[in-house]
Amino acid sequence: xxxxxxxxxxxxxxxxxxxxxxxxxxxxxxxxxxxxxxxxxxxxxxxxxxxxxxxxxxxxxxxxxxxxxxxxxxxxxxxxxxxxxxxxxxxxxxxxxxxxxxxxxxxxxxxxxxxxxxxxxxxxxxxxxxxxxxxxxxxxx
Numbered sequence: 791x792x793x794x795x796x797x798x799x800x801x802x803x804x805x806x807x808x809x810x811x812x813x814x815x816x817x818x819x820x821x822x823x824x825x826x827x828x829x830x831x832x833x834x835x836x837x838x839x840x841x842x843x844x845x846x847x848x849x850x851x852x853x854x855x856x857x858x859x860x861x862x863x864x865x866x867x868x869x870x871x872x873x874x875x876x877x878x879x880x881x882x883x884x885x886x887x888x889x890x891x892x893x894x895x896x897x898x899x900x901x902x903x904x905x906x907x908x909x910x911x912x913x914x915x916x917x918x919x920x921x922x923x924x925x926x927x928x929x930x931x
Contacts, residue, residue, distance in 0.1 A: 795835040796870035799877045802831035806881055810888045811905050814898040828885050829878040836874035839867050847871070880912040887919045894926045 799894060806828050809819040820827070840847055850858050862868040882903075884905055891901040908915025 792839060792866035792870045795838045796866070796873055797803040799835040799870070799874040802835065803829075803877050803881045806908060807884065807905070811902045812885060814888065814892075814902060820892065823885055823888055829882045832874050832881060833901050836871060836878060839871040839874060843871075843929045844877070860909055876912075880908060883912060883916055884908050887916070890923060891919075894923065896922060 806823070809816070809822060813819050845861065850862055863872060887901065887905065887908065889899075901919075904915050904919050904922065907918060
């Protein structure tokens, strides 16, 4: 089951990424991305992986220890759990970036490549977006 949930985490998020990157001005993209529930599908994978191991995972989170965490992440369910978490959180951040860019009228020609970067290297994508956002806000002042 862990392998299946790992395998499905990204494909469940892919349609949302495609809408934001490939069809950012389509009216249905804006309507869909307005929902706070967008990251829910990859979170289904997360919950499917964490619930059977909730006690074990909870203990590790309450008393973080590198060795314990390393051991848990070496398991199929632990690696899948973190993967689903990353996919959902990256989608959450991307959704915010998409909505923020629309509200600030930042061109999709700028935002779409940043979103593509965010898929693979979300911390870099977020920092690049924050720089673009800051420049845009200053230009509006």
